[in-house]
Amino acid sequence: MLRITELKLPLDHADEALRQAIVQRLGISDQDLLNFSIFKRSYDARKKNTELLFIYAVDVTLANEAVVLERFADDHNLGPTPDMAYRFVGQAPSEVRSRPLVVGFGPCGIFAALVLAQMGFRPVVLERGKEVRQRTKDTWGLWRKAQLNPDSNVQFGEGGAGTFSDGKLYSQIRDPQHHGRKVLEEFVKAGAPEEILYVNKPHIGTFRLTGMVENMRQEIIALGGEIRFESKVTDLLMEDGQLQGVQLASGEQLMSRHVVLALGHSARDTFRMLHARGVFMEAKPFSIGFRIEHPQSVIDKARLGKYAGHPKLGAADYKLVYHASNGRSVYSFCMCPGGTVVAATSEPGRVVTNGMSQYSRNERNANSGLVVGISPEQDYPGGPLAGIELQEKLESAAYLLGGSNYQAPGQLVGDFIAGRATTALGSVEPSYKPGVTLVDLAPSLPAFAIEAIREALPAFDRQIKGYSMHDAVLTGIETRTSSPLRITRDDSFQSLNLKGLFPAGEGAGYAGGILSAGVDGIRVAEAVAKSLLGL
Numbered sequence: 001m002l003r004i005t006e007l008k009l010p011l012d013h014a015d016e017a018l019r020q021a022i023v024q025r026l027g028i029s030d031q032d033l034l035n036f037s038i039f040k041r042s043y044d045a046r047k048k049n050t051e052l053l054f055i056y057a058v059d060v061t062l063a064n065e066a067v068v069l070e071r072f073a074d075d076h077n078l079g080p081t082p083d084m085a086y087r088f089v090g091q092a093p094s095e096v097r098s099r100p101l102v103v104g105f106g107p108c109g110i111f112a113a114l115v116l117a118q119m120g121f122r123p124v125v126l127e128r129g130k131e132v133r134q135r136t137k138d139t140w141g142l143w144r145k146a147q148l149n150p151d152s153n154v155q156f157g158e159g160g161a162g163t164f165s166d167g168k169l170y171s172q173i174r175d176p177q178h179h180g181r182k183v184l185e186e187f188v189k190a191g192a193p194e195e196i197l198y199v200n201k202p203h204i205g206t207f208r209l210t211g212m213v214e215n216m217r218q219e220i221i222a223l224g225g226e227i228r229f230e231s232k233v234t235d236l237l238m239e240d241g242q243l244q245g246v247q248l249a250s251g252e253q254l255m256s257r258h259v260v261l262a263l264g265h266s267a268r269d270t271f272r273m274l275h276a277r278g279v280f281m282e283a284k285p286f287s288i289g290f291r292i293e294h295p296q297s298v299i300d301k302a303r304l305g306k307y308a309g310h311p312k313l314g315a316a317d318y319k320l321v322y323h324a325s326n327g328r329s330v331y332s333f334c335m336c337p338g339g340t341v342v343a344a345t346s347e348p349g350r351v352v353t354n355g356m357s358q359y360s361r362n363e364r365n366a367n368s369g370l371v372v373g374i375s376p377e378q379d380y381p382g383g384p385l386a387g388i389e390l391q392e393k394l395e396s397a398a399y400l401l402g403g404s405n406y407q408a409p410g411q412l413v414g415d416f417i418a419g420r421a422t423t424a425l426g427s428v429e430p431s432y433k434p435g436v437t438l439v440d441l442a443p444s445l446p447a448f449a450i451e452a453i454r455e456a457l458p459a460f461d462r463q464i465k466g467y468s469m470h471d472a473v474l475t476g477i478e479t480r481t482s483s484p485l486r487i488t489r490d491d492s493f494q495s496l497n498l499k500g501l502f503p504a505g506e507g508a509g510y511a512g513g514i515l516s517a518g519v520d521g522i523r524v525a526e527a528v529a530k531s532l533l534g535l
């Protein structure tokens with residue numbers, strides 16, 4: 001198979017145009033092109049005055065590959081297709097004596113369990129929340145009726161934190177062993193649209209994610225794994241620096257010397273238990289800020305110009321960074337085109353926001369986090385749990401500012417820049433449910449963060465015209481951008497001071513999104529398998 005890159009076609013090209021372009025590019029006859037598939041499709045919207053084109057990379061099977069390869073020997077955009085197959089590190093013996101445990105069934109735990117199951121290790125998954133259908137009802141309970149279930153919500157339950165999300169699948173991780181490709185291929189097998197394998201910025205959307213999570217659960221069970229919901233791990237069983245098992249909230253104990261800990265960033269009670277048990281952890285940087293909402297049409301126009309609204313391009317996204325004069329960095333985080341702002345607390349008496357979209361991305365507003373980076377050295381020097389304590393303090397204050405009923409505090413961008421409280425909404429209807437209370441957001445974050453965001457808004461407007469429009473809405477607050485701590489691991493992926501504990505994913509500080517959490521799950525599953533096989 002050969003790969004051709006940089007094949008350019010107009011946005012509105014006919015289906016058969018790609019085949020014709022390949023034949024033409026290679027100077028071969030149509031019947032010599034036996035087969036082809038798209039490896040990547042992107043477009044570059046940065047040059048506003050040139051025609052917007054799709055740029056393809058395609059894998060082709062030809063009748064006479066060797067001849068073509070020789071003819072194009074000096075062509076950098078044509079060569080043999082690299083082998084991208086994922087390979088397991090080993091297979092379990094037919095009799096598995098010690099079954100590994102996986103704590104948490106978010107993307108990291110799902111992929112750890114799936115790959116362990118595919119290798120034959122029959123893992124047992126322990127998830128504090130409920131299965132995804134029931135969890136969806138509980139999550140809507142907060143959004144519709146302001147009723148929170150602390151163990152079944154937008155953060156906790158089957159599928160983990162990314163289940164009610166935009167399902168963006170981009171990541172900047174290096175992928176020499178094709179773990180990222182494995183995640184995407186498994187997602188497609190479970191029901192994701194096939195285009196996630198080749199579009200530049202793939203996304204899945206909330207509705208499809210729910211069904212996919214169920215399908216992946218079924219596969220793990222079919223391979224001999226077990227998944228136990230409403231099974232919260234509340235303690236560790238240890239002996240001489242070696243983990244022996246875990247204890248559940250019910251008091252039940254499960255023995256295993258291999259435990260993958262894929263908790264996500266919101267399991268504050270479990271982090272505290274681990275700290276009390278002496279598991280090594282350290283505070284790490286994260287970010288705080290607001291969600292910002294604009295009409296999607298403003299973003300489309302600024303990003304795509306005359307191509308705004310083109311059905312092949314969908315709703316436009318953006319990525320922004322600004323270095324403020326007080327030394328802080330402000331950036332856009334988890335941008336959700338055509339989506340909604342969601343209530344994302346897992347704890348009573350706290351307010352925190354995030355964003356989600358459906359696959360169609362056709363809601364009226366675009367939203368993203370508008371956040372400022374903070375660090376333990378500068379902002380919360382009090383030890384491994386100090387970041388959590390800061391998050392809790394800010395989220396509790398936001399709850400009070402919003403009216404103590406899970407409404408979020410909000411303000412128009414024009415008023416925020418002018419430093420006055422908002423008293424009435426303008427043209428942008430905020431999407432956060434159960435609702436937004438109009439206030440002055442200045443007291444909701446430390447002064448340096450408010451200052452930096454105020455300075456960043458007009459700067460971002462120079463990149464995206466309309467970004468600092470008066471009526472755009474800020475909704476507070478965004479605090480769970482990533483884990484505030486790291487459960488540090490050694491080269492064998494085990495805790496620095498507790499053998500048999502394999503910290504993984506976002507909560508352990510080793511991932512920052514669905515794709516990277518899935519990849520980390522696979523890497524940790526491989527480490528567990530190697531340890532079990534004595535490799």
Ligand SMILES: Cc1cc2nc3c(=O)[nH]c(=O)nc-3n(C[C@H](O)[C@H](O)[C@H](O)COP(=O)(O)OP(=O)(O)OC[C@H]3O[C@@H](n4cnc5c(N)ncnc54)[C@H](O)[C@@H]3O)c2cc1C
Binds near residue numbers: 234
């Ligand atoms: C609303 C929202 C939108 C998002 N949008 C995107 C997006 O579009 N793209 C993207 O890449 N990322 C997105 N993210 C982030 C992404 O969801 C996370 O990075 C990812 O889910 C992390 O995966 P994880 O498996 O490490 O942890 P999680 O997904 O958080 O899963 C951890 C699991 O562990 C369980 N658990 C915790 N403690 C215990 C315990 N003691 N015992 C048993 N189980 C326990 C939890 O219930 C949870 O199910 C979004 C997050 C949210 C909240």
